[in-house]
Amino acid sequence: MPVSASTRERSRVFLDEDGEIRYLFPAEVWPSAKPSVLVVVSREAITVLSTGLWSRRKPKSVLARLPRETVLGPVDTHLTPSFTVEGIDYELDEEYVAVVHAADAEITRSGGIPPDPFPDV
Structure with a gap:
């Protein structure tokens, strides 16, 4: 399920002004x-926000801020999809x-943002 607009707004508070x-x-x-x-990917950084034990929708604090050049993958899809960044x-x-x-x-x-897979939707 896509992340809700309210979760996006709550997450935006932890990012830089722009x-x-x-x-x-x-x-x-x-x-x-x-x-x-x-995990919030913006133009400037990748920000990891803690949501605590009981919620996946309400960010509470910044756990890590990584340079935008950080590559998150590859994602290991063998059992449960997972990836490792900076030892975590x-x-x-x-x-x-x-x-x-996509991130x-x-x-x-070299072409920047990947093409939209569903341009007519």
Whole structure:
């Protein structure tokens, strides 16, 4: 399920003033005492927001801020989709694997943003 507009607005508070959200997806940090996070990809940075133990929709604090040039993938889809960034393992729902790939393609492709797979929708 796509991330709601209200979750996007709550997440925007933790970004820089002109921080435009390019990609946003929930993930789980495994193993961790604060497992639920939102990963927010903006033009300037990748921001990992803690949502606490009981919610995947309400960001509470910034756990990490990474340079936008950071590549999130590859996503290991063998069992539960997961990826590792800066030594931290993140698990995500299958539906968000394409979001991670799109965020990575934006910085690794010479043409910039990947083409919209559903331009008529």
